[in-house]
Amino acid sequence: MSRMLAEAREAPAAVARQLREDRDRWHAFGARLRAQPPTSLLTIARGSSDHAAHYAAYLIMARMGRLVTSMPMSLVTLYQSEIRSEGLASFAFSQSGQSPDLVGPTEFFRRRGAVTCAFVNDPDSPLARAAEWLFCLHAGQETSVAATKSFIAQLVAGARLAAAWQDDAALASALEQLPECLERACAADWSAAVAALADADRLFVIGRGLGLPVAMEAALKFKETCGIQAEAFSGAEVQHGPMRLIEEGYPLLVFAPARDAGGQPAAGGSQRAGPGRGVRDPELLPHGRSPRAGSRQRPRPAAAPEKSDAHQLSVERVRKHCGLHACVLVPSNSAPLFLSTVHLQ
DSSP states (O other): OOHHHHHHTTHHHHHHHHHHSOHHHHHHHHHHHHHSOOSEEEEEOOHHHHHHHHHHHHHHHHHHOOOEEEOOTHHHHTTOOOOOOTTEEEEEEESSOOOHHHHHHHHHHHHTTOEEEEEESOTTSHHHHHSSEEEEOOOOOOOSSSOOHHHHHHHHHHHHHHHHHHTOHHHHHHHTTHHHHHHHHHHSOOHHHHHHHTTOSEEEEEEOTTHHHHHHHHHHHIIIIIOOEEEEEETTTTTTTGGGGOOTTOOEEEEEESBOTTSSBOOOSOOEEEEOTTOOOOOOSGGGOOOOTTOOOOOOOOOOOSOGGGOEEEGGGGOOSSSEEEEEEEOOSSOOEEOOOOOBO
């Protein structure tokens, strides 16, 4: 077993550990944000942590209607811009907490009276000391080059931020179920996707809404660990040009949340990625049911349409039940290969 896989499988325990800790501090931070709501919000992060920050920002914008900006750190570190900080809250995300690109802006904003918060795995790091509010990820030591459990822990921290700010007991209670969900994901059989991507040197990773930051992180992981030129796209944007690259055998990894940021079923209607060469609509299991986690059932292949150019890849077909579905689609002249669907409730 690789070090990366071993650490990824520690995610359920890491998340359970985080959820046990700092409850009073989270409650106090939520009360502070409600008592004196910030007028502007920004995130400070790089790499995998920036993807986690995108997830937190989307939750806040979708659930609370507050716009969140991703901080171009060079404004402070390179151009020394005098950014106005009245009513500002900054949220820094980091695994190590060592990067000067994060520490510098956090110190800058704190000196100017902004609310500064850091979500970091190392509580003794420079970033942890720079922020007024510190929330440790409690992911434990991570030695693999590619972040795994610490990235997942940052996603959880972003969700806890939304729950604490809204004082949302239902969301906080739902988060308590995450360790069990992650255990099921660890036990799922992912081997079918491995076989499909064994010879791949390029890949589209598609997501939308809360699924897009996950798609961005997956694309990064394929680049840094597999040497695959993986590019992440929103399901709404991929039709504006990128789908013209799709041809027979071009693999697509699709993350499709079945519920929106407020926990409601995703909006109906066709969510199509756009036309492609040789792409067929995938058919799921009989009666529209998708396989459960670890299921070895295979979807029924789609019947070949009369005119392939008239058919589009429908992301909506993988929006079933609740949770996040992941599937690999490989277009061919006969039908796409719907290799696996992992269902997390």
